Amino acid sequence: MPSATGDTGAEQPMRAWKFLGVGRVAPFGGHTWPAPGAAGPGAWVRFPGREVFACRPDDLPWWIGPELWEIELEGPIRALETQVAASAGRLVRQVHGWDAATLRAFGVACAERARNLAVEALGRDGRVEEAESLARARSMLELSRVARDCAGDARTRLSANLAGYVAESSMRASQGLAAAAANIAANAAVLAHGDPAVFSRARSWQARWIAEHAGLDLLPAAAV
């Protein structure tokens, strides 16, 4: 996939990915994308005066949805901060590796990462018992409860504040709200490192997790 910074001006179709609602429903427009068939990709979707948006691999964590599709975009492609825009697109194939179970596992993985940060922080603070109880919690629901207990003095202690983030992230993970869990976990990373730039690094980790677990077919030349 051509690197997408600025206009590629490319005339050949660009491959990208797109999250859709159940049944290929566009998440904001509400219309249904034509399915690919035996003959090949689905019909081109084109709106006068409106663009079609899609994800590069690094963009995926921002747009989590029930279905993940590989999409072909018609150039010229406009590169934006968290997506690309094109004049038209068509669905190529569904990424079946991304299903309800993977989505849920993604949320859990993000909350787990946040947990690890909080355990470390609590340990450094000398709050060993809390660190251990947090580390021991098994289900997301239990983690959420334990983390909330550790979050009491969030206003004064970083480690307690982090535990609060873990509580929020794991609660959402337990409800299957993976996108929210991931966002909170990325913010937790920022808090843990005290650096806003960490947010995009956390998102990159999340993007790689998705690519790996959903089995995204990334061409060697397109490796991000």
Add this chain to the structure above:
Amino acid sequence: MSVARPQDIACRELVEILTEFLDGALDEHSRTQVEQHLVLCSGCAEYLRQFRATIGVTRRLSEQDLPEQMKESLLDAFRHWRHGS
């Protein structure tokens, strides 16, 4: 410290710009912020669903209720006009 980033939009602000959002009147940056928030926030996703559903039901109020008497007198006026009087 807020769990959300300062540059992210909050629910209270989002519900205020929904009509602009639906009309396609938001600038690209704002629209993207709204969309990203909708991915993260089930509360706002539900609110938008309800907002749209409300508009959908409102559409069904369309019916014609021209009083018969008015219809007659307007037809009269039309005929007069046609005959140049």
Add this chain to the structure above:
Amino acid sequence: MPAAVSTGGPFESPDAAQGGVLSSLSAEDHALIERLRSGDERAFLTLVEKNHRPMVRVAMNYVSSEGVAEEVVQEAWVGILQGLGKFEGRCPLRAWMFRILINCAKMRGGREARSVPFSALEREDGEGEKRSIESFRPPDDPRWPGHWAHAPERWVDERLGDSQALVRIKAEIDKLPPNQRQVITLRDIEDWDSVEVCEALGISEANQRVLLHRARTRVRQALAGWAAEVTS
């Protein structure tokens, strides 16, 4: 009952001129005007029926009762017919019709007018909040300032098919301030687009959108209250 067609006064449309050449009109408008000029009663009645409710709604923004509004609509039609021969088509037909209507309504309304300046933003805080448990967290909330404290309860789709939902919505729309009611009627009931509404009412897009948003917000809230009643 309109008998003679008067001249001057509120019926002088802004576009009245010699010639009656139809310049930049849509094909649809063009065809309709030709049919009217050739005496097609069916075309006339269709036009009247389609626009009856929107015209009454708009007139009601200037006069004190629906009865008076209907009279104003009637007078406006006389003026529209009178001006049709000279209509130059420099703006869409409907925008022109509604400007005549508004002129009539303003003249008729006079001192009894309840028109609210379109720039006035209605403050309705607290009104109609009856059953609302939905709320936001305060700006100084440590974790989620401005986010939902109590998010909206999920609606069951089947409930919306209920004819009672329509009754509830109509009742709420009837209670809206006139300028909001006017805009939501034209946009959401009559399905006019933003540009058409602005042209007909002579308001800016921004104003129109604010009014529409407030109206829709109140109607949604009413429907949410109703939906909550139905389940409990």
